[in-house]
Amino acid sequence: MTDQTVEYRPRRIRWVAAISAAAVVVLFTVLSFGLHGATGEGPGQFARGDQTAMIGLGVLTGLGILALTRPRVRADAEGVRVRNVIGSYQLPWSVVRAVRFDRNSPWAMLELHDDETVAVHALQAVDKGYAVDGVRTLRAFHAGT
Numbered sequence: 001m002t003d004q005t006v007e008y009r010p011r012r013i014r015w016v017a018a019i020s021a022a023a024v025v026v027l028f029t030v031l032s033f034g035l036h037g038a039t040g041e042g043p044g045q046f047a048r049g050d051q052t053a054m055i056g057l058g059v060l061t062g063l064g065i066l067a068l069t070r071p072r073v074r075a076d077a078e079g080v081r082v083r084n085v086i087g088s089y090q091l092p093w094s095v096v097r098a099v100r101f102d103r104n105s106p107w108a109m110l111e112l113h114d115d116e117t118v119a120v121h122a123l124q125a126v127d128k129g130y131a132v133d134g135v136r137t138l139r140a141f142h143a144g145t
Contacts, residue, residue, distance in 0.1 A: 004076065006076075008072070008122045008131075008137075009069075009071065009122050010121065010123075011127045012124070013068055013071075013124065021063070021066050024058055024061050025055075025059055025061075027058065028055060029054075029055050032052075032055050035054060036051075068085060070083060070084070071122040073122040073123065073138070075138055077141060078092060078093070080093065082110070082118055082119075084121045084122075089118050091112070091118070093141065093142055095114075096110050096111070096113075098110075099138045099142055101123070101131070101132070105125065106124060106125050107121050107122075107124045108131065108134070123138075
């Protein structure tokens, strides 16, 4: 392989997460407009701060959903860098035994020489051809070592 660097990020989950995050923020904002008047039979009253807090909760929930768009894999002739929703790995190709994308697996995996595996969430089965292309590219980099 040449001295190039490739990067793959999941496609479908990015669309789903963005739409879901926007929908949650809109939903919480609409619900916040219903927070006015008495809280029930007691003396409590909903105030402007309660509405603001509800919108804030919607924004925080939306940001949590957008965390699902974090996965990325970058590879070059030296090694591979995997960033998943939680956790990151930087591995030289010398520690990678194989790049796997098993049937019925939700994402690609890096099989390491010490019998461990590293999930590559950036290459997801739902992305079909894009994920297959990414796995083939990673395998080509791996074969070049």
